[in-house]
Amino acid sequence: MRFIKNGVTAPIGFKANGLSCGIKKLKNSDLALIYSIKMCDAAGVFTTNKVKASCVVVNSEHLKNGKAQAIIANSGNANCMTGKRGLKNSRTMAASVANALGLNNEDVCVASTGVIGHPLPIEKILNAVPKLVNGLSRKGSEGAARAIMTTDSTLKEIAAEFRIGGKRVRIGAIAKGAGMIHPQMALAPHATMLCFVTTDASIAPSALRSALDVATQKSFNMITIDGDMSTNDMVLVFANGMAENKTIKENSKDARVFGAALEALFLKLAQLIVRDAEGATKFVEVRVKNARSLRDARTVAHAVSSSTLVKCAFFGSDPNWGRVAAAAGQSGAEVDPWKMKIYLGRELVLENGGAVKKRAGILDKVFAKKDIKITLNLGLGKHSATAYTCDLSMKYVQLNSAYHT
Amino acid sequence: MRFIKNGVTAPIGFKANGLSCGIKKLKNSDLALIYSIKMCDAAGVFTTNKVKASCVVVNSEHLKNGKAQAIIANSGNANCMTGKRGLKNSRTMAASVANALGLNNEDVCVASTGVIGHPLPIEKILNAVPKLVNGLSRKGSEGAARAIMTTDSTLKEIAAEFRIGGKRVRIGAIAKGAGMIHPQMALAPHATMLCFVTTDASIAPSALRSALDVATQKSFNMITIDGDMSTNDMVLVFANGMAENKTIKENSKDARVFGAALEALFLKLAQLIVRDAEGATKFVEVRVKNARSLRDARTVAHAVSSSTLVKCAFFGSDPNWGRVAAAAGQSGAEVDPWKMKIYLGRELVLENGGAVKKRAGILDKVFAKKDIKITLNLGLGKHSATAYTCDLSMKYVQLNSAYHT
Numbered sequence: 001m002r003f004i005k006n007g008v009t010a011p012i013g014f015k016a017n018g019l020s021c022g023i024k025k026l027k028n029s030d031l032a033l034i035y036s037i038k039m040c041d042a043a044g045v046f047t048t049n050k051v052k053a054s055c056v057v058v059n060s061e062h063l064k065n066g067k068a069q070a071i072i073a074n075s076g077n078a079n080c081m082t083g084k085r086g087l088k089n090s091r092t093m094a095a096s097v098a099n100a101l102g103l104n105n106e107d108v109c110v111a112s113t114g115v116i117g118h119p120l121p122i123e124k125i126l127n128a129v130p131k132l133v134n135g136l137s138r139k140g141s142e143g144a145a146r147a148i149m150t151t152d153s154t155l156k157e158i159a160a161e162f163r164i165g166g167k168r169v170r171i172g173a174i175a176k177g178a179g180m181i182h183p184q185m186a187l188a189p190h191a192t193m194l195c196f197v198t199t200d201a202s203i204a205p206s207a208l209r210s211a212l213d214v215a216t217q218k219s220f221n222m223i224t225i226d227g228d229m230s231t232n233d234m235v236l237v238f239a240n241g242m243a244e245n246k247t248i249k250e251n252s253k254d255a256r257v258f259g260a261a262l263e264a265l266f267l268k269l270a271q272l273i274v275r276d277a278e279g280a281t282k283f284v285e286v287r288v289k290n291a292r293s294l295r296d297a298r299t300v301a302h303a304v305s306s307s308t309l310v311k312c313a314f315f316g317s318d319p320n321w322g323r324v325a326a327a328a329g330q331s332g333a334e335v336d337p338w339k340m341k342i343y344l345g346r347e348l349v350l351e352n353g354g355a356v357k358k359r360a361g362i363l364d365k366v367f368a369k370k371d372i373k374i375t376l377n378l379g380l381g382k383h384s385a386t387a388y389t390c391d392l393s394m395k396y397v398q399l400n401s402a403y404h405t
Numbered sequence: 406m407r408f409i410k411n412g413v414t415a416p417i418g419f420k421a422n423g424l425s426c427g428i429k430k431l432k433n434s435d436l437a438l439i440y441s442i443k444m445c446d447a448a449g450v451f452t453t454n455k456v457k458a459s460c461v462v463v464n465s466e467h468l469k470n471g472k473a474q475a476i477i478a479n480s481g482n483a484n485c486m487t488g489k490r491g492l493k494n495s496r497t498m499a500a501s502v503a504n505a506l507g508l509n510n511e512d513v514c515v516a517s518t519g520v521i522g523h524p525l526p527i528e529k530i531l532n533a534v535p536k537l538v539n540g541l542s543r544k545g546s547e548g549a550a551r552a553i554m555t556t557d558s559t560l561k562e563i564a565a566e567f568r569i570g571g572k573r574v575r576i577g578a579i580a581k582g583a584g585m586i587h588p589q590m591a592l593a594p595h596a597t598m599l600c601f602v603t604t605d606a607s608i609a610p611s612a613l614r615s616a617l618d619v620a621t622q623k624s625f626n627m628i629t630i631d632g633d634m635s636t637n638d639m640v641l642v643f644a645n646g647m648a649e650n651k652t653i654k655e656n657s658k659d660a661r662v663f664g665a666a667l668e669a670l671f672l673k674l675a676q677l678i679v680r681d682a683e684g685a686t687k688f689v690e691v692r693v694k695n696a697r698s699l700r701d702a703r704t705v706a707h708a709v710s711s712s713t714l715v716k717c718a719f720f721g722s723d724p725n726w727g728r729v730a731a732a733a734g735q736s737g738a739e740v741d742p743w744k745m746k747i748y749l750g751r752e753l754v755l756e757n758g759g760a761v762k763k764r765a766g767i768l769d770k771v772f773a774k775k776d777i778k779i780t781l782n783l784g785l786g787k788h789s790a791t792a793y794t795c796d797l798s799m800k801y802v803q804l805n806s807a808y809h810t
Contacts (some may be wrong), residue, residue, distance in 0.1 A: 049735045050734040050739075050741070050742065051730050051735075051740065051742045052742070081742065082758075083758045084757075085759070115727065116731065117726065117727040117759075182735075226713040227711075228713055228714045229731070231730075231734060308632050308713070308805075309585060309633045309805055312805035312806045316805070321522065322483075322521025323521070323633070325456050325486055325521070325636075326634070326635065328455075329457075330455075330633070334455075335455040337456045340456075350522075353486060353488045353489065354488025354489075354491065392713075392802055393802065400713075400721070401717045401720040402721055
């Protein structure tokens, strides 16, 4: 697998565009479109928050037949908790693109991200659709990626090329997210992290869904910024088959190759989101090993990476492994303090229920770094999981309190 | 029921004391003792964190027979994750008091609060025990309350008098806590909120345990400051029967009277802890009504009161009900956005899945107050629960990152 340019427009047959339609002030880019010249097999994972934005509801209807050809996405407004009018507006948004591109309404997916509870300015979107469609191009990925940014400070775009059965195939993706990040997405439709993925691979719908689900569980569903799950989180993947490889079947060797590539790309994007976290100064990897079950491993990794006190300690560069241990113990997972070992970086700090004596300053060195690794060896089984998080800074609080609804 | 003075020494037969033994710097008070001149029926609820401090382990042993007569507590060191030596130190601490007071070791409970992972300076404690015991007095509650404070800025002490079957009985309590507060305590032994309760009521052990459990569930277990559950949380209640009322039996009218009084005192102390939260500027009550089950009501109240983004909005005085709705939806409880109503203060802001139009500025007024009430009517059943929380301020982050292990 090698990394290539052009994000979602790297795979054959995909075009994209992004522009400002006026939802955001200061004429910032806020409307994106991704289009495949050929009908795609499509799948999505959506937030499991029971309060779902209209776009999540509409996409779950539109993806029932597993087919789609375009995605329209706006930033600056989440179109969530906007009542029946909100649902109608998401449908109208999809329909306007369908109309302009000669597609069925059901073949257009829709996504929104921004403030909750404000009516979507649908007229601005409808007025911009002709220009948005006209500007579709094979170089449009960056424009689309820019148009879905909210509090993001970095543009998140990635693409890779690899071989399936001798044929070159490509996967491209764009993503956004820097706050309200604690995605737990599932295939059963229920984002505000958004990720749009394109591929020219030919892949069976069941294999596509399965690859999407597995890759999401190990990447996006293992990151947290603030512990707050959005109402709009989604990952959409479109496969148009234009690479003309032999169709990838579920559970095949080719499916494993495709899945590994997808997972590698998702992991990079998930890490980019955490590195761009609002107010963050640290990137932290929380590895849990030897848990009794996979569920326990994930639960402990999530609990440690979500702990307010642990995250304050990261911000203060304080090697406070006591907070790490307490967070693990609170997780609900099977944890035995007498069997647990904790490492800060490569330094063992806890074993046999008590502190391991360290030379003065050695732990401070680990915590002074921008990238920190923490490992909890639970000593109870064979399962492992890794979560990715950031520190909790005063700037994060400032950003999210100065914000006005 | 009327409130009276003298905290844990208000009930007949209880004495207390507090002093500095040198664990804390600057000679701040750090060692407390509470003693009943008569053997007590005793019960405790303890943290459900699987990483438990030594004092929690020792108390669960010492309370097996439901009897105890003294509590020794230190601040400045949690004696948690301190290995086998930690356990031995907690036992030694209890034994020293037992020795000085002529009690069995098992009749002394022990509590510690402070930094995790540092060896307890047991010699300092042992050296101070004679003076601590000699200073026991019927006016010693305040001194004891002061000696268990860590980052607390207010002393937490309360007492009340009421009648059981014509006889006056008293309940007194002291508590501490301002950070690492998200207690979930249970009778099955498993702080760093501490609460020590004394009563001169005569009460059957089963009735005492039941009253303690019910009152804890509705008070301490419904508060959060930072979502981090301590390894040391505990509430201990001692009943010496010296009021000479007819012994209160489980499920009796008298048990309900006693239970209601205990709950009222716990709720006041729980609220005092939240009002003293590290860096906090707001006190917030989150009421959940008409949930499908009590568990759901509590789950939603906890999710909203623990949300980082909701708490940042409180700090910014931003009436961001969208974050409230998203936190409810994330909770895992049964929530239907189309049936949910949200009130900020008395203002209905969400119904029928969308915003209710408000006059400009009216919500800002609600959020400008120091005390804020939020109500979520889930519209799904008959169950309700109330949680108490505070805002997340830049000062909280500063306090908990400047802290050095």
